[in-house]
Amino acid sequence: MAFSLFNFGKSENNDTKQKVVDVKLDQIIPNRYQPRQVFDKDGIRELAQTIDEHGLLQPIVVREYEPAKYEIIAGERRYRAMKLLEWETAPAIIEKMSDHEAASLALVENLQRSQLSSIEEAQAYRRLMDLNHLTQAALAKGMGKSQSFVANKLRLLKLIKPVQTAILDHRITERHGRAMLDLDEKQQRDMLMKVVNNRLTVRQTEDEVAKNLGRPLPSEIAKQKAAARQRELAPIAPSGEPLPPVGTQQSSASAKKKKSRAKRKAKPAKQINDARLALNTIKKSIQLAKDSGFTVTTHEKNDDKSYQLVIEIPKKQ
Missing domain, CATH: 1.10.10.2830 (Arc Repressor Mutant, subunit A)
Structure with a gap:
């Protein structure tokens, strides 16, 4: 993926194994291209406690940018946790990288692993x-x-x-x-x-x-769209009773006649299209959520036996 795109992370000798060495913490500095600007102190303390109880499961990755001076490529949270524990040295893998490669890899590493x-x-x-x-x-x-x-x-x-x-x-x-x-x-x-x-x-x-x-209010636009969809949905509602046009009134007798006709017309449709009616109702609800600003993705399949509708709503909007 990104490694091939930026042409780094490739060893000249594929047989060379990465060795873990102990590097003094006071010889290590954070990466200047670290994208994370805010570190959760409570999260660092919890990580420090885990490392203290179980040890460091994964070494940090550094590069030697000057003799006996190292810059973090990956693992700044682990580095901060070790400092909190007052460790003198950190298990590390030392990579040979240029400034350009180190900067790019640090950015990609954090984009792929961190909740930025x-x-x-x-x-x-x-x-x-x-x-x-x-x-x-x-x-x-x-x-x-x-x-x-x-x-x-x-x-x-x-x-x-x-x-x-x-x-x-x-x-x-x-x-x-x-x-x-x-x-x-x-x-x-x-x-x-x-x-x-x-x-x-x-x-x-x-x-x-x-x-x-000086633009129309999004809340008013959403209300208008919701009202319009409700009017569209009303003719296929289970009761079979469409909403009357806004501003019109019906006499009691006229309303009863229309209600009776609607029931007669709706009954066979309800028997034949119950599944489709349910599907349409769900789709209308999904559209309401989209108009309210939510990102919603749907995947629809159907066969002779059933309709299948998968709805995806990302937690992070």
Whole structure:
């Protein structure tokens, strides 16, 4: 994957085995291209406790950038945990790498293994593109991502630094940040204060941004779409009773006649299309979730015996 794309991680002698050696902790420094900017202190303490009880299961990877001086390629959390335990040396594998290779590998290693924030991930993608002179398409292919996924992450870097920092510190979410992308710098600053101070939801933030830009409110648009879909769904509802047009009224007698006709018409359809009716109802609910801002992926199959619908909703939206 990414290793072949960036042309590193290949040994000149494939028969050479990697040796684990003890390196003094005070001779090791973190990698300057480490994408993670915020380390969970509680997580480091828990890792230190695990290492203290069970030992270090996987050595860190370093490179010698100067005589007797080493830079971490992979394993900074383990390095921090060992420092917390006041170890004098760390089990390490020493790789021979150029500055360029070390920087690229550190970025890829963390992108593949760490739960980075969206801002850290975007910054890592940008650094990899700059270091290796890659297009978005080439980077996406090398990382096993879609080009749209990479492009959407990179767009977050257009946010002003205070907004990026708020995402890094978990004061606002990535979706809050995305809602502010069309605002200028001053508007972003003002909106950030409003979101944090008033604890606005993503939808409330989207509405506030729309007000600033003179656009229709997303919440109103969603309501209108939901109402329209409900009107579309009503004719195939189990009761067979369509919703009356907005603003119209029916007499009691007229309503009873229509109700009676609807029941007669709906009965055979209900017997024949129960499964399809259930499937359509589920699809409408899925569309409601999409219009509310959720990412939902569906896979549908059907055969002579049944309909199959697999719904995927990423936990991290």
